Amino acid sequence: MLLRRASDGPMWGWRSPFAELERMRRQMDWLSSGLSRGLVGESAAGVFPMMNVTEDKEAYFVRAELPGLKADELDISVTGDTLSISGERKLSVEDEKAQYHRRERDAGRFSRIVSLPAQINTDKVEARCADGILTVTLPKAESAKPRQIVAKSS
Amino acid sequence: MTDSESKALQAKEKAEVTTPAELTRPGLVFTPAVDIFETDSEITLLADMPGVKAGELNIDLHKNVLTLEGDVQAPEGADEADVIREYRTGKYYRQFTLSQIIDQEKINAEMKDGVLRLSLPKVKAATPRRIAVQS
Incomplete structure (x- = not known):
């Protein structure tokens, strides 16, 4: 079937x-x-930020939820097949006299390194922050892309 | 650790809503983390809602009940396959009961980088009214 x-x-x-x-x-x-x-x-690795990694034929996509952070506040670097992201989340300083009812949002430093399943074309990596979600697009190196081989008939 | 030194952030699983209200649309619903603080003149609410665009956020204040509802579109493209999935995405929903009377006209909401900042100004203290009791 x-x-x-x-x-x-x-x-x-x-x-x-x-x-x-x-x-x-x-x-x-x-x-x-x-x-x-x-x-x-606990999440898979238990390290902040939690990440979702997806792939298509051309690239890997790494996404993380980082509300309140801008792309230029992040330190992102790539080597071979590893991606490292670090930064610090700061919360805005409010009125001293403010009386808190709830305080659930966290601030602090973070740093994470992920290994991707294949080599990356490090020259073409792009990172973008939109609505609190970081998306890093990591194009696969030529050698890591699936290649269709046509069998020649002799 | 001194105060000036910031601590390391811990990974936290998003809290799923256990709402008594019935939800009419399928999909996961999470509780956004919030900070709420109050000054003499207003109540401010900050909520982390990553993935919510300003146009997809619904704020409703009805009979002292404040409802936040944020829709999230899946960020993944159609032909992407999962490699690792550590967090899940879905809508956000949370309700609060406010004890103070809010000046509904002056409520201000701002959505920036996935963080909602909602200012709820209190109604100016009404001038004390003396009610004459008639005998």
Whole structure:
């Protein structure tokens, strides 16, 4: 059935049925690991900021929620296949006489290094902060991109 | 550690809403972290709502109940596949009951870099009124 669909569907790339299964497997793993920690326990690495990493054929995308921070307040660097982000979150200083009812927002320093699954084209890395979400786009190095090889008939 | 030295931030899982109100749309809903403080003239609320654009934020004050509702569009592109997912995205929702009377006309909300700053000016203390009791 799977083979038929893979060959019948004109939109299915050579890689996609397995990539899709792999994606589902990862999602199931993530869900089950979430269940075992009750979905409220420690995150995967437990380091601030928490990150979501996605990929497409061309690049990796690293996202983190950093409300109140601007791109130029962050220190972002890339080498080979690692990305490091550090900075400090400061909260605005309010009136001394202000009486607090709730104080849930945190301030402080942070620093995190992530290893990506493949080499990065470090010259073309872009970082953008919008609405409190940092997005770092890391184009894959040529050697890390999937390449379709056409078999020649002799 | 001295006061001038800032502490290191800890990773925190976002708190999911356990709201008594029924939600009509599917998706996850989180409680934004807030700071609320009060001066003689106003109450200020700061809320961390990363991913919420100014146009997608709903603030409602009705009968002393302040409701914040922020919609978040998934930031991922259509053909991106997950590698690691540590945090989840969804809407934000939180309600507060205000004890002070707020001057509704002068409420000011500002959304900047995912942080909402909401100023709720108190109604100027009404001049004491003497009510004559008629016998």
